[in-house]
Amino acid sequence: MRQTFSDSLVRIADADPRVILLTGDHGYALFDAFRAAHPDRYINAGIAEQNMVGMAAGLARMGFRPFVYGLSAFVPVRVLEQIKIDVAHDNLPVVFVGDGAGFVYSYLGTSHQALEDIACVRAVPGMMVLSPADRHELSAAMDHAYAARCSVYLRMGKADRGDVHKEGVAIDMAKLQCLRSGRIGGTTILATGPIATTAVAVAERIGGIAVWSAPSIKPFDTATLAAICASSSRLVTMEEHSVMGGFGSLVAEESTAVHPRSVLRIGVPDRFSEHCGSYEYLLREHGLDLETIATRIAIYDAQ
Numbered sequence: 317m318r319q320t321f322s323d324s325l326v327r328i329a330d331a332d333p334r335v336i337l338l339t340g341d342h343g344y345a346l347f348d349a350f351r352a353a354h355p356d357r358y359i360n361a362g363i364a365e366q367n368m369v370g371m372a373a374g375l376a377r378m379g380f381r382p383f384v385y386g387l388s389a390f391v392p393v394r395v396l397e398q399i400k401i402d403v404a405h406d407n408l409p410v411v412f413v414g415d416g417a418g419f420v421y422s423y424l425g426t427s428h429q430a431l432e433d434i435a436c437v438r439a440v441p442g443m444m445v446l447s448p449a450d451r452h453e454l455s456a457a458m459d460h461a462y463a464a465r466c467s468v469y470l471r472m473g474k475a476d477r478g479d480v481h482k483e484g485v486a487i488d489m490a491k492l493q494c495l496r497s498g499r500i501g502g503t504t505i506l507a508t509g510p511i512a513t514t515a516v517a518v519a520e521r522i523g524g525i526a527v528w529s530a531p532s533i534k535p536f537d538t539a540t541l542a543a544i545c546a547s548s549s550r551l552v553t554m555e556e557h558s559v560m561g562g563f564g565s566l567v568a569e570e571s572t573a574v575h576p577r578s579v580l581r582i583g584v585p586d587r588f589s590e591h592c593g594s595y596e597y598l599l600r601e602h603g604l605d606l607e608t609i610a611t612r613i614a615i616y617d618a619q
Contacts (some may be wrong), residue, residue, distance in 0.1 A: 317450065317451050317454050317464050317473075317475040317510075317558070318346055318415070318472070318475050319339070319449040319451075320454045321334055321346075321392055321413065321415075321449060321458065321617075322346055322347070322349050322350065322460075323349070323352065323455075323567065324454070324455050324459070324575060325337065325350055325383060325458065326349050326350050326353050326354075327404035328458065328459070328462050328572075329350065329353065329354050329357060330451070331460075333357075334380045335354075335380075335381045335382075335383065336357045336359065336380050336381065336382050336406045337350055337354075337357060337358050337359065337382075337383050337385065338356075338359045338368050338371060338373055338382055338383070338384045339359070339360055339361065339363055339368075339385040339386065340362065340363060340364065340365045340371055340385075340386045340390065340391070340585065341360065341361075341362050341363045342360070342385060342386070343554055345495065345519050350373070352518055353526060362533065363557070364581060365386055365390050365391060365394050366394070366395050366397075366398050367493050368384060368386075368395075369391075369395045369398035369399060369402055369403065369410075369549075370398060370402055371542075372384045372403065372410045373398075373402040373403050373406075373416070374409065374411050375548040376403070376408040376409055377408065379429060380483040381409060381411075381462065381523045382410045382411070382419050382490045383410075383411045384410060384411065384413065384414075385413045385414060385415065385424070385434050386413075386414065387414065387415055387416045387421065387428060387430070388414030388415060388416055388417040388418075388430030388433045388472075389416070389421070389428050389429060389433075389461045389526065390431040391412050391413070391414050391428065392412055392414055392433055392436060392437050392445055393433055393436060395434065395587065396436050398491075399412065399440065399443075399469075400436070401441050402465050403558075404440045404441065404442055404443050404467040406588045407442050407467060408418050408467060409464070409465045409466060409467070409492075410468070411461045411462065411468045411469055411470060412467075412468065412469045412470065413450060413470045413472065414430065414433055414469065414470070414471050414472065415472045415474070415501075416428070416434060416473075417430045417471045417472060417556065417557070418430065418473050418474065418509070418557065419431075419475045419593060419595050419598040419599065420473060420475075420555030420595060421450070421595060422592075422594055422597070422598050423504045423570060423592060423594070424556055425566055425589075425592055426505045426522070426554070426588055429589070429598075430558055431556075431558045431584050432557070432558050432561070432562075432577045433469075433471060433560060433562075434447070434471065434480040434533060434555070434561070434562045434563060435557070435559070435560060435562050435565075436559050437568070438521050438533060438534050438561075438570065439561075440467075442466060442467060442532060443467050444461070444464055444466055444467065444468040444471060444532075444535070445459060445468075445469050445471070445532070445533040446460065446469070446470045446489065446531060446532055446533065447470075447471045447473075447508040447509045447512070447530065447532075447533050447563070448470075448509070448531050448578065449469075449480050449481075449493075449508070449511075449512035449529045450477070450478070450479040450481060450486060450510065450511055450512070450513075451479065451529045452479060452481040452483075452487055453480075453481065453489070453493070453529065453579070454472065456487040456489050456531070457470055457489055457531060458460075458555045460489035460490075460532075461488075465571075466543050470587055471509065473509040473510040473511070474540030474543050474595065475509045475510075475531070476554075477510035477511075477513045477535030477559070478513045479489065480495050480512045480513055480516055480529060481495075481511075487531070489531050489532050490532055490535070490537060491537050491540060492506070492528045492529070492530055492540040492541065493528060493529040493530075493531060493543070494526070494527075494528055495516055495528060495529055495556060496511065496520070496525070496526055496527040497526055498519070498524050498525045498526030498527075498548075499524040499526075500547055500586070501523050501547070501548070501549050502526070502548060502549060502601075502617070503524075503525050503526075503548065503549065503550050503551070503552060503613070503616065503617040504525065504526040504528065504544055504547075504548040504550075504551055504552070505519060505525060505526070505527045505551075505552045505553075505556040505613070506527075506529075506530055506541075506544070506551060506552070506553050506554070506563075506567055507520070507527065507528070507529055507530065507553070507555070507556060508529070508530040508531070508553075508554075508555050509534065509556055509557075509562045510556070511554050511555060511556045511604070512527070512554070513583075514528045514554065514604075514606055514609060515554050516612045517606055517610075518606065518609055518613055521610055522610065522613060522617060524617075525565065525593065525613070526544075526548070526611070528544065529538075530563065533555075533563060533566060535551070536566060536570060536572055537598065538573075539574075541570055541571060541574060541575075542574040542575050542591075543546070543565070543584070544552060545571050545574065545575035545576075545577045546575055548576060548577065549577070549578075549580065550578045550579075550580070550616065550617075550619075551567060551571060551577050551580070552579070552580045552582060552613055553567045553568075553579060553581050553582060553583070553618065554581070554582045554583070554609070555582070556583070556604060557583055557584060558583060558584045559581045559583040559585065559586065562583055563583070564579065564582070564583055565581070565612050567579055568581065569616065580602075580612070580613070580616050582604070582609055582612065582613075584603075584604070585602060585603070589601060589602070
């Protein structure tokens with residue numbers, strides 16, 4: 317996904333001289349292609365993320381199209397006030413790209429694990445929130461964010477979880493994406509971000525379960541959700557994010573309004589990690605590994 321992000325950013329910048337990349341002390345190879353193509357449009361703001369957002373706001377007011385890159389624990393969580401007041405309040409066209417969402421930076425501990433970012437930004441008025449599941453959705457998300465002409469948060473999770481879409485599939489970022497059909501009147505899984513690969517694996521193991529990806533958190537495709545609810549007896553949501561205020565909360569809220577259904581929210585429990593460890597270890601600790609999820613959904617599906 318990171319390579320797709322880099323390729324997409326260079327492609328967009330090639331076509332628009334107003335595109336500028338700002339990053340907080342991230343000078344590694346991810347940006348080599350951008351720096352080679354547009355060295356005068358690369359700004360390393362250092363470890364000063366709040367100031368970086370202010371810079372992006374000023375550039376946007378001058379007619380530039382800033383992309384602001386950082387770790388999700390810092391962009392948007394550390395700079396939420398600056399995003400709210402400096403950018404979103406005036407609906408400035410700034411795209412915030414939060415990388416390493418969820419447990420990606422596992423060994424670095426709680427300070428670098430972003431499990432509340434969706435909850436934070438989806439409460440900011442007018443803020444678009446995108447959460448691609450694979451490189452295909454990410455490419456579409458970059459184009460969608462650039463074309464939106466509003467304040468955007470684009471969330472990138474684990475980069476190597478695999479694709480959920482086939483090569484060349486057209487993706488409408490405004491719509492829920494069907495990844496797997498299921499039985500009418502059965503259980504449907506809605507997933508956001510790279511955990512969608514686990515959702516597909518679980519559905520294939522159990523059988524009869526439909527899977528949908530939600531690349532757009534806000535605005536949300538309520539019309540398709542209503543149709544899904546009408547053809548399903550129960551819903552499951554999956555996210556590598558806290559169960560408090562995230563994607564599961566969104567689906568529960570929206571489904572209640574359009575077509576009430578039971579919703580099993582699978583995400584990170586309302587607690588901090590008890591131990592430090594690898595990415596896979598943290599998934600197991602919080603019940604987001606394949607085996608635990610499959611067991612929970614199989615029991616829920618059999619009810």
